Amino acid sequence: MAIRGTVQGVGMRPFVFRVAGACRIRGRVRNDARGVTIEAFGAPADLDAFLARLEADKPPAARFDAVEVAPIPAEPAPDFRIVESEGTGASAELRVSIPADLATCPDCLRELADPANKRHRYPFTNCTNCGPRFTIARGVPYDRPLTTMAAFPLCPDCRREYETPTDRRFHAEPNACPVCGPHLTLLAPGGAPLADRDAALRQAGRALADGKILAVKGLGGFHLACDATSAEAVATLRARKHREEKPLAVMVPDLDAAEALAHLTDADRELLASVERPIVLARRREPSPLAAGIAPATPLVGLLLPYAPLHHLLLAEAGRPLVMTSANLSEEPIAYRNAEALERLGGICDLFLVHDREIETRCDDSVARVVAGRPLVMRRSRGYVPRAVPAPARFERPVLACGAHLKNTFCIGLGDAAWLGPHIGDLENLETTESFESAVARLERFLETRPALLAHDLHPQYLSTAYALRRAAELGIPAVGVQHHHAHVAAGMAEHGLEGPVLGLAWDGTGFGPDGSSWGGELLLAGYAGYERLATLRPLPLAGADTAVRQPWRVALAALDDAFDGAPPLEALPLFRGLPPAEVELVRRMIRGGFNSPLAHGAGRWFDAAGALVLGRARARHEGQVAMALEGAADPAERGAYPFRIDDGRAPWELDLRPAVRALVEDLLAGAPAPAVAARFHETLAAAAAALVRRAARERGGLPVVASGGCFQNARLAERLLGNLAPDFRVYLHGHIPPGDGGIALGQAVVAQAVSTQDPGQRPGGRRS
Amino acid sequence: MGHGSGGKLTARLVEQLLLPAFRNPMLEPLDDQAWVDAGGARLAFTTDSYVVTPLFFPGGDIGEPAVNGTVNDLAMGGARPLFLSLALILEEGLALSELERVIASIRRAAEAAGVQVVTGDTKVVDRGKGDKVFVNTAGIGVALPGAELSSRRVAAGDAILLSGAVGDHGVTILSQREGLAFGGEVRSDTAPLHGLVAALLEAFPGVHAMRDPTRGGLASALCEIAGRRRLGVEVDERAVPVHDGVRGACELLGLDPFVVANEGKLVAFVPEAGAERALAALRSHPLGREAARIGRVVAEHPGFVTLRTPIGGQRILDLPYGESLPRIC
Ligand SMILES: [Fe+3]
Ligand SMILES: [Mg+2]
Ligand SMILES: [Zn+2]
Ligand SMILES: [Zn+2]
Numbered sequence A: 001m002a003i004r005g006t007v008q009g010v011g012m013r014p015f016v017f018r019v020a021g022a023c024r025i026r027g028r029v030r031n032d033a034r035g036v037t038i039e040a041f042g043a044p045a046d047l048d049a050f051l052a053r054l055e056a057d058k059p060p061a062a063r064f065d066a067v068e069v070a071p072i073p074a075e076p077a078p079d080f081r082i083v084e085s086e087g088t089g090a091s092a093e094l095r096v097s098i099p100a101d102l103a104t105c106p107d108c109l110r111e112l113a114d115p116a117n118k119r120h121r122y123p124f125t126n127c128t129n130c131g132p133r134f135t136i137a138r139g140v141p142y143d144r145p146l147t148t149m150a151a152f153p154l155c156p157d158c159r160r161e162y163e164t165p166t167d168r169r170f171h172a173e174p175n176a177c178p179v180c181g182p183h184l185t186l187l188a189p190g191g192a193p194l195a196d197r198d199a200a201l202r203q204a205g206r207a208l209a210d211g212k213i214l215a216v217k218g219l220g221g222f223h224l225a226c227d228a229t230s231a232e233a234v235a236t237l238r239a240r241k242h243r244e245e246k247p248l249a250v251m252v253p254d255l256d257a258a259e260a261l262a263h264l265t266d267a268d269r270e271l272l273a274s275v276e277r278p279i280v281l282a283r284r285r286e287p288s289p290l291a292a293g294i295a296p297a298t299p300l301v302g303l304l305l306p307y308a309p310l311h312h313l314l315l316a317e318a319g320r321p322l323v324m325t326s327a328n329l330s331e332e333p334i335a336y337r338n339a340e341a342l343e344r345l346g347g348i349c350d351l352f353l354v355h356d357r358e359i360e361t362r363c364d365d366s367v368a369r370v371v372a373g374r375p376l377v378m379r380r381s382r383g384y385v386p387r388a389v390p391a392p393a394r395f396e397r398p399v400l401a402c403g404a405h406l407k408n409t410f411c412i413g414l415g416d417a418a419w420l421g422p423h424i425g426d427l428e429n430l431e432t433t434e435s436f437e438s439a440v441a442r443l444e445r446f447l448e449t450r451p452a453l454l455a456h457d458l459h460p461q462y463l464s465t466a467y468a469l470r471r472a473a474e475l476g477i478p479a480v481g482v483q484h485h486h487a488h489v490a491a492g493m494a495e496h497g498l499e500g501p502v503l504g505l506a507w508d509g510t511g512f513g514p515d516g517s518s519w520g521g522e523l524l525l526a527g528y529a530g531y532e533r534l535a536t537l538r539p540l541p542l543a544g545a546d547t548a549v550r551q552p553w554r555v556a557l558a559a560l561d562d563a564f565d566g567a568p569p570l571e572a573l574p575l576f577r578g579l580p581p582a583e584v585e586l587v588r589r590m591i592r593g594g595f596n597s598p599l600a601h602g603a604g605r606w607f608d609a610a611g612a613l614v615l616g617r618a619r620a621r622h623e624g625q626v627a628m629a630l631e632g633a634a635d636p637a638e639r640g641a642y643p644f645r646i647d648d649g650r651a652p653w654e655l656d657l658r659p660a661v662r663a664l665v666e667d668l669l670a671g672a673p674a675p676a677v678a679a680r681f682h683e684t685l686a687a688a689a690a691a692l693v694r695r696a697a698r699e700r701g702g703l704p705v706v707a708s709g710g711c712f713q714n715a716r717l718a719e720r721l722l723g724n725l726a727p728d729f730r731v732y733l734h735g736h737i738p739p740g741d742g743g744i745a746l747g748q749a750v751v752a753q754a755v756s757t758q759d760p761g762q763r764p765g766g767r768r769s
Numbered sequence B: 001m002g003h004g005s006g007g008k009l010t011a012r013l014v015e016q017l018l019l020p021a022f023r024n025p026m027l028e029p030l031d032d033q034a035w036v037d038a039g040g041a042r043l044a045f046t047t048d049s050y051v052v053t054p055l056f057f058p059g060g061d062i063g064e065p066a067v068n069g070t071v072n073d074l075a076m077g078g079a080r081p082l083f084l085s086l087a088l089i090l091e092e093g094l095a096l097s098e099l100e101r102v103i104a105s106i107r108r109a110a111e112a113a114g115v116q117v118v119t120g121d122t123k124v125v126d127r128g129k130g131d132k133v134f135v136n137t138a139g140i141g142v143a144l145p146g147a148e149l150s151s152r153r154v155a156a157g158d159a160i161l162l163s164g165a166v167g168d169h170g171v172t173i174l175s176q177r178e179g180l181a182f183g184g185e186v187r188s189d190t191a192p193l194h195g196l197v198a199a200l201l202e203a204f205p206g207v208h209a210m211r212d213p214t215r216g217g218l219a220s221a222l223c224e225i226a227g228r229r230r231l232g233v234e235v236d237e238r239a240v241p242v243h244d245g246v247r248g249a250c251e252l253l254g255l256d257p258f259v260v261a262n263e264g265k266l267v268a269f270v271p272e273a274g275a276e277r278a279l280a281a282l283r284s285h286p287l288g289r290e291a292a293r294i295g296r297v298v299a300e301h302p303g304f305v306t307l308r309t310p311i312g313g314q315r316i317l318d319l320p321y322g323e324s325l326p327r328i329c
Helices: A012-022 A044-056 A106-113 A156-163 A197-209 A231-241 A255-261 A266-273 A309-318 A338-345 A430-446 A463-475 A484-495 A546-550 A552-563 A581-593 A603-615 A625-633 A658-669 A674-700 A715-725 A741-756 B008-022 B063-075 B096-113 B168-177 B194-203 B217-229 B244-253 B272-283
Strands: A002-006 A026-032 A035-041 A063-068 A080-082 A184-187 A193-196 A214-217 A222-227 A279-284 A300-304 A322-326 A351-355 A367-371 A374-379 A388-401 A411-420 A453-457 A479-482 A502-512 A518-526 A531-537 A645-647 A653-656 A705-708 B034-038 B041-050 B079-091 B116-125 B133-143 B159-162 B209-211 B232-236 B267-270 B292-298 B305-308 B314-317
Touching: A012 A026, A012 A035, A012 A044, A012 A080, A044 A063, A106 A309, A184 A197, A193 A197, A197 A214, A197 A222, A197 A309, A197 A351, A214 A338, A222 A231, A222 A338, A231 A322, A255 A266, A255 A300, A266 A279, A266 A367, A266 A374, A309 A322, A338 A351, A367 A715, A388 A484, A388 A741, A411 A430, A411 A741, A430 A463, A430 B314, A453 A463, A453 A741, A463 A479, A479 A484, A479 A741, A484 A502, A484 A518, A484 A705, A484 A741, A502 A603, A502 A674, A518 A603, A518 A674, A531 A674, A546 A552, A546 A603, A552 A581, A552 A603, A552 A658, A581 B244, A603 A625, A603 A658, A603 A674, A625 A674, A625 A715, A645 A674, A653 A674, A658 A674, A674 A715, A705 A715, B041 B063, B063 B079, B063 B096, B063 B133, B063 B194, B079 B096, B079 B194, B096 B116, B096 B133, B159 B272, B168 B244, B194 B272, B209 B217, B217 B232, B217 B267, B217 B305, B217 B314, B267 B272, B272 B292
Parallel strands: A026 A080, A214 A351, A279 A367, A388 A453, A453 A479, A502 A705, A531 A653, B079 B116, B232 B305
Antiparallel strands: A002 A035, A002 A063, A026 A035, A184 A193, A184 A351, A214 A222, A222 A322, A279 A300, A367 A374, A388 A411, A502 A518, A518 A531, A645 A653, B034 B041, B041 B133, B079 B133, B159 B267, B159 B292, B209 B267, B232 B292, B305 B314
16 A cells, blocks of 8 residues: 655654554555555455544644555565665665654644643654654754754653654654753843743743744744734834835734634635644734734735744743744845854844754745635745655656745755755845755755756856856756746646646746746746747836836836837826836836836736836835735726737737726726726736637647746736636646745756757757747 | 946856967966066056947046056056057048047047057948947056066955945946936046056055956956955945945946946955055045945855845845846746
């Protein structure tokens, strides 16, 4: 019997062992490359009962994707055994033996709250069903001596638990108790210890209630914590962290508390409570007890439930929702070591709640939301990493894909699986770049591999591209450049195990196109080894390049200038009334003269532009802010749409939104309410995307549709695309692989694999014609 | 733009096409000038071509950079410039009065720099085949006493000095060429630097290397050193002088003042022991009044130039690529 899914490092084997005993089954269980394999011998009725109980009572963190049962020859097995890891590097089992970090399980929570238990209020309790994994692993195999728990010799009690197959701490590598395990300390900004153990916890809780800002060491790094209901605390945190408006995540003790702050669907609740415990974006309840500064200018709020015992205890002490945001200055990697935190966060925090269990690997909180009723991971990191993604085709040699420039993750393809690394962030700082390089080195070590092929974006100025070329030269191995949007689509194909070809909608902000312009409104006919660009969006000049992304009014101006043939009614539009006329004039000259105004096809830029126009928001304080505000503003009931054109007299076809811009402006001038206009804009783009797909399908046949790129984090766009294409098409949205640039490395890896094994005549550029 | 804007593409052209074709010990350092042995005399030798649109701009015209650029390339090697050649490629239809203005400013610039134009050439091309005037100058100079400058001498621990504010020339040219008017006044900084160099080397002859951050700006000059020498460079963003007008214009245009061209600035790599003396010498010269110590050379992060930003991070300063390519997805 082969069980696939999330079944390793989640207490599966001890569980199987116990159920086998209860059902009088003999045989064995072992981990293998894709899950666990059980060889079971017993009476037919017992075997049926065994199978039923495996499914019904499985460990909380386990997820079965597939259970394959096949008869095997009878064998006189004396008992039931857990077959241990054997061999080294070559074995597939070792490669996946480091599981992702798991949220605290109900059993451990019960002990935490039980005054009679020796782990009462012990912040580092865990078992085979829960606890740190990836973040404490130093090497493979994943065994205690190769984790940062090696520094804590097990006491006799803990050792007994660890060695008893029927104990729920059997081979829980980070097993610990107050006698032998890690402890808390509360430090002053200079590093002077103020309190230890429970006293540290209590004092930290009081400080939070008093509006202080704390650095709290968690699983994958430090959080900055403060009272989420205190406007003053939140404002102080923002000022000290240099984070002007980017939303801050809020941790609440349980689903009821989450419900009090946001409107949650069943899918939201399930996602919040999942073992991965991502930050979940949901619509904030109004009025809200949360400080307004938590998430200005968006109706959404990012909530998460506690995932370590320390969080449960701290929330109980503080007695209020807590801001829990990555401890860093803007855009730097998250702090994860005590000394480093003291040095880097000294200017931000009033107190430091630290402990002596080292974090080996940084891992930020993951971020997800529910789109079309299903979870969509926007930032895939803690809880998901290093879970393997089955490869669509076997990697003939190890591939390292270096990802994008912003929201970077990287990916290693090896054998029949691909591993996406943790969220690295924006590769603009030295610190981030170093964090990228060390995370790559560590995952290579965990997988006991070294790349024989490198994959990278085509953008010559991505630091990930520079790294790939440098590394390839050092190792004397080939490097394959993969077009940005091809990689997006391939990531979607790989996630869903599609063979291709597919119709791939890759809509995002910008990505390097081989013609030197920025792409991002693409419809590709794609396989892994190549693509054909069927359609794109009529391009707009970005006055000042990335400056236009930070100032979407510039994109709006370009769109208006184009739609109104150089004579847009600027004076009538509130957006432009608030801008200095000289600046508007200058930007207009830049647009018309093409000065530092590269052409961009990105659909994301259109959401920026429409957001600026409809909401009167000239500037984005952080990436995607205005586009997200537009989505948030859209009236859910409004179904009207604006006209658009598809110019199919050229290749690629061009989606022309000028009629939509004119109609939208007419709406604004007629005083239509912003929520209606925002909704109509979304309806228009969803309808246009669907029209392109239908047009392509007429010529190329009804292929599966993959929607990828950052735009498909927009729930309204994604859901209405599905609505427009149902029931004629099978449409695949992303799930646990981010649609944005955080997922691109997976696509690069599988494309590089496919391109490198093609016959040489077809190789260059990976383009199929 | 493309291969011509002093960024990565140009660097690639030089390293992959030109260097392999002509490789020799005098070319190899790829400094702004070559040191050659001509019948026993050690001479600094350089050439540069000038294509500027428009020809005339606040602070000068094409004539001045045509002289100063070559003079400065010699000066950056620690040479006293002596002689120039002058080659003109004229587009048919160029107004004689414009040519006269350019020649006059070449003469003035040569006089100011203390160099003589001793040889030359003139060609006329058909209308549409040129951009009014292309100028090429080559220059010869002799070593200033005691100086031995080469990018090869740059070492970890060196202080990095900058002789004044960056971006003035590039922004001036852009504002004229694109017809873009900005709030503050901006003037080209074009100037011959041999006097400033002489003052600097007199105060401290042990300067390791100098660069004039022309095309590709300060970023190119620093990235080139970091890349070729496999050293790290750390710059304190706040320490780099940028005039308000330039800063404002760059913000509007989406340009980084660190990658915009200069025509009258130098960057010096100076051993720490002489850094203060060198800085004082720069500041006491009229062309170096705004000189500043902007950073240092380090052994860490070889190949990377980092900017310490006001909020404490270290932003990686990359070579410009040729033209702007948005990176925000
Ligand atoms: Fe993208
Ligand atoms: Mg030169
Ligand atoms: Zn547990
Ligand atoms: Zn113990």
